[in-house]
Amino acid sequence: MKPERTPGRYIREEDLRRLPGVIEYKPVARYSYSAGQALSEFLRGLKEGRILGKLCPSCRRVLVPPRVYCEFCFIHTTEWVEVPGTGVVETAVVSYIGTARERLEKPEIIGVIRLDAPGYREGSFDFAGLFHRLCGVTEDDVKSGRVIGMRVRPRWRPPEERRGSMLDIECFEPVQP
Amino acid sequence: MRVAVVGVGWYGFKPVVPELSFREMMFEAAVRAYEDAGVDPRRDVDAFISCQEDFWEGVAISNEFAPEPIGGALRPTITITGDGLQCVGQAYMMVRSGAFKVVVVEAHAKPSSIVTLQEVYELSLDPFIRTLKIPNPLFQAGLDAVAYMRRSGASREHLAMVAVKNKTRGLLNPRASYSAKVTLDEVLNSKPVVYPLTRYEIAGFTDVAINVVLASEDVARRFGDKHVWIDGVWWATEVGTGVIEWHEWGRMPSMKTAALGAYKLAGIEDPLRQTDFAEVEDRFSYMELLALEELGLGGDGVHRLLEQGYYNPGGGYPVNPSGGSLSIGVTLEATGLSRLLEAILQLRGEAGGVQLKDVRRAIVASWRGPPTYTSAVAVVSKD
Numbered sequence: 001m002k003p004e005r006t007p008g009r010y011i012r013e014e015d016l017r018r019l020p021g022v023i024e025y026k027p028v029a030r031y032s033y034s035a036g037q038a039l040s041e042f043l044r045g046l047k048e049g050r051i052l053g054k055l056c057p058s059c060r061r062v063l064v065p066p067r068v069y070c071e072f073c074f075i076h077t078t079e080w081v082e083v084p085g086t087g088v089v090e091t092a093v094v095s096y097i098g099t100a101r102e103r104l105e106k107p108e109i110i111g112v113i114r115l116d117a118p119g120y121r122e123g124s125f126d127f128a129g130l131f132h133r134l135c136g137v138t139e140d141d142v143k144s145g146r147v148i149g150m151r152v153r154p155r156w157r158p159p160e161e162r163r164g165s166m167l168d169i170e171c172f173e174p175v176q177p
Numbered sequence: 178m179r180v181a182v183v184g185v186g187w188y189g190f191k192p193v194v195p196e197l198s199f200r201e202m203m204f205e206a207a208v209r210a211y212e213d214a215g216v217d218p219r220r221d222v223d224a225f226i227s228c229q230e231d232f233w234e235g236v237a238i239s240n241e242f243a244p245e246p247i248g249g250a251l252r253p254t255i256t257i258t259g260d261g262l263q264c265v266g267q268a269y270m271m272v273r274s275g276a277f278k279v280v281v282v283e284a285h286a287k288p289s290s291i292v293t294l295q296e297v298y299e300l301s302l303d304p305f306i307r308t309l310k311i312p313n314p315l316f317q318a319g320l321d322a323v324a325y326m327r328r329s330g331a332s333r334e335h336l337a338m339v340a341v342k343n344k345t346r347g348l349l350n351p352r353a354s355y356s357a358k359v360t361l362d363e364v365l366n367s368k369p370v371v372y373p374l375t376r377y378e379i380a381g382f383t384d385v386a387i388n389v390v391l392a393s394e395d396v397a398r399r400f401g402d403k404h405v406w407i408d409g410v411w412w413a414t415e416v417g418t419g420v421i422e423w424h425e426w427g428r429m430p431s432m433k434t435a436a437l438g439a440y441k442l443a444g445i446e447d448p449l450r451q452t453d454f455a456e457v458e459d460r461f462s463y464m465e466l467l468a469l470e471e472l473g474l475g476g477d478g479v480h481r482l483l484e485q486g487y488y489n490p491g492g493g494y495p496v497n498p499s500g501g502s503l504s505i506g507v508t509l510e511a512t513g514l515s516r517l518l519e520a521i522l523q524l525r526g527e528a529g530g531v532q533l534k535d536v537r538r539a540i541v542a543s544w545r546g547p548p549t550y551t552s553a554v555a556v557v558s559k560d
Contacts, residue, residue, distance in 0.1 A: 023307075023308060025307055027296070030293045030296075031290050032290050034199075035198060036197050036201045037197060067200075071250045073219075074219050076208075
């Protein structure tokens with residue numbers, strides 16, 4: 001529904017910007033982050049179609065995304081453990097707007113996946129997880145709450161398109177029974 | 178109730194630490210400091226403080242990243258946008274309040290990951306000044322250096338002498354990646370970057386994470402026996418970056434104020450007599466001389482004392498025996514902690530090749546660097 005044009009003098013954006021008192025400045029802040037020991041290996045794993053976690057030798061949790069340390073036991077994590085890509089949806093959301101608050105043509109469904117990784121107590125708040133897009137899930141699945149607990153698995157991009165990035169997984173999709 | 182430094186740890190001190198993420202660097206420094214102190218961060222530490230700034234991190238709201246790598250998950254953790262020595266000031270207050278017995282201070286820097294460092298510097302200026310498009314934000318250092326030389330009578334040779342002293346000294350310090358065998362002629366004959374400063378007189382940038390564990394006197398004995406006491410710490414900001422025109426050019430009133438505050442807490446009236454050496458700000462050569470003057474470590478004739486070798490490692494009052502920032506490099510908000518670390522290692526007798534003899538008390542002074550007018554000063558001692 002578009003608002004009706006109301007009477008008065010309309011100011012164009014460029015006129016507004018020409019008013020004294022407005023200083024325009026576009027920051028040039030570019031970075032080149034080191035992913036580090038843990039995430040570099042994790043990203044290499046994604047390229048090979050594998051999800052890798054790191055084991056805490058004390059609490060036996062397998063951390064995904066991996067860390068070189070366990071934040072609770074505060075010791076170095078040790079072995080790499082491949083975890084199955086399968087898991088359940090912990091929570092999900094439908095977004096109707098993009099990052100610049102523009103209305104999306106097709107709403108985006110995003111979720112947090114609780115992966116089937118060992119070392120976590122049943123029902124514990126912490127888990128090995130990934131934040132990603134959900135596909136094959138409807139808006140109604142999310143709004144009704146049906147999506148929560150849904151079993152999902154990664155939909156991988158073809159090997160030749162993988163770059164060692166989170167985008168090597170296209171999305172998580174429901175596991176067909 | 179006195180406040181002790183019971184442990185220190187660091188990782189990096191290299192122009193680039195490509196092998197670790199900033200979080201992994203924070204963890205490696207923390208593990209080392211906690212081992213040094215004999216503390217279990219998950220049990221013994223009451224609070225954690227991190228000094229950082231979002232644009233250096235390249236992460237907005239970066240304070241949320243602070244707890245996890247230093248043992249602070251689900252524990253009281255705060256972040257201060259400022260130099261690491263300002264965090265030490267905060268920790269000092271928390272311990273002296275009696276509400277916290279053990280407080281951890283951490284600061285880290287990964288300037289190697291900032292692709293547009295100069296532009297980030299420009300972004301820190303008042304937007305109204307930025308429209309001038311002054312090409313190099315280091316211009317502020319030049320403005321202060323020229324004004325300082327004019328007022329004090331120090332010459333370009335004096336500034337170059339600081340570079341020679343600190344760069345050469347750093348050759349004995351494994352943390353000093355930018356140290357070099359350099360002569361006065363080489364410095365003076367090199368082209369200025371920002372007049373009167375040559376590339377030898379402007380510190381490079383260094384990646385590091387540093388972690389310091391503080392404890393109140395009554396519990397400190399539980400944590401090792403290598404205690405260094407924080408006798409006083411204070412900090413101040415002049416008018417600030419927002420009004421560059423109002424800075425007192427050729428002076429650093431924030432450092433003087435910080436020094437007087439720290440000296441008052443430490444009971445110091447004559448710093449040259451009551452302390453044995455100093456680690457002071459020297460990211461630009463002139464700053465060492467200006468800092469010494471503002472700290473009351475030589476009156477207004479510091480450049481004359483420099484000439485006589487008074488501030489050399491074997492002189493009457495050694496200044497920057499570590500090689501200073503000119504040798505170690507600037508570690509963004511970890512710069513103050515980097516210099517505190519050097520002073521602590523000296524007092525513990527663990528400074529290796531740069532170890533001074535018979536030192537008991539030191540002054541540590543840091544400036545947050547351009548374009549800030551914020552300084553922090555600490556007085557540290559051993560029993």
